[in-house]
Amino acid sequence: MQLTGTGGLSQRLPICYPSAMAYDFKSEYKEYYQAGKIPKIIFIPSFRYLCTEGSGKVSRDNAAFQEALSGIGRLSQTLRSCERNGHHAAGSFEYVLPPAEVLQSLERPYSWRINMRIPDFFSQEDLDWAAEFCRSRNAAGTAGVKLSSYSYEMCVQTMHTGTNSTKSAAYARLEEYIAPFGYRIDHARSSCEILLSDPARCPRNRMRTIIRLPIC
Numbered sequence: 001m002q003l004t005g006t007g008g009l010s011q012r013l014p015i016c017y018p019s020a021m022a023y024d025f026k027s028e029y030k031e032y033y034q035a036g037k038i039p040k041i042i043f044i045p046s047f048r049y050l051c052t053e054g055s056g057k058v059s060r061d062n063a064a065f066q067e068a069l070s071g072i073g074r075l076s077q078t079l080r081s082c083e084r085n086g087h088h089a090a091g092s093f094e095y096v097l098p099p100a101e102v103l104q105s106l107e108r109p110y111s112w113r114i115n116m117r118i119p120d121f122f123s124q125e126d127l128d129w130a131a132e133f134c135r136s137r138n139a140a141g142t143a144g145v146k147l148s149s150y151s152y153e154m155c156v157q158t159m160h161t162g163t164n165s166t167k168s169a170a171y172a173r174l175e176e177y178i179a180p181f182g183y184r185i186d187h188a189r190s191s192c193e194i195l196l197s198d199p200a201r202c203p204r205n206r207m208r209t210i211i212r213l214p215i216c
Helices: 063-080 124-136 164-181
Strands: 040-055 101-105 111-117 146-161 190-195 208-214
Touching: 040 063, 063 111, 063 124, 124 146, 146 164, 164 208
Parallel strands: none
Antiparallel strands: 040 111, 040 146, 101 111, 101 190, 146 208, 190 208
């Protein structure tokens, strides 16, 4: 999975936003962060993300993956609160942290990428500051996190509630749904799972995950 450039500005993001009304990606982009049991075909353009990549099993039991997931979340939180820690990001406004998005290569199942959406006003300089801030506090998992743009393009998604062992039924439901429309799974791209529940707090059988497959 190759990282792209840093273009793709969103037209929905304001230049500034009142602190009493924190910008929420999940509310502004409901079609991307909400899904039902009935699959839906959508097109997702390029947006800005923090991202990190690795290999191995995507699982609670994989220490490297869990460290990367925790690290990118910590770095995202550091960026969001930069003003309170003495760093000014031009054009900044208050926003709610979005959920992590875990991508897996369909051609190389043990190659993964974690995306976390960020506002467009953050620059590489801001990320460098946040990375150094985290390093000074010995925060693990933040090394190698990059600023990137990514487009999911045409895909189909559905909501899954339950354990990882029951996800296969959701994936099968997506493939069955697209067949009558003449679409097929694009194996040259990556699948995506958006973690809407906190794995540290939510029982495994109640985990809510948006499952997204690339189609062509």
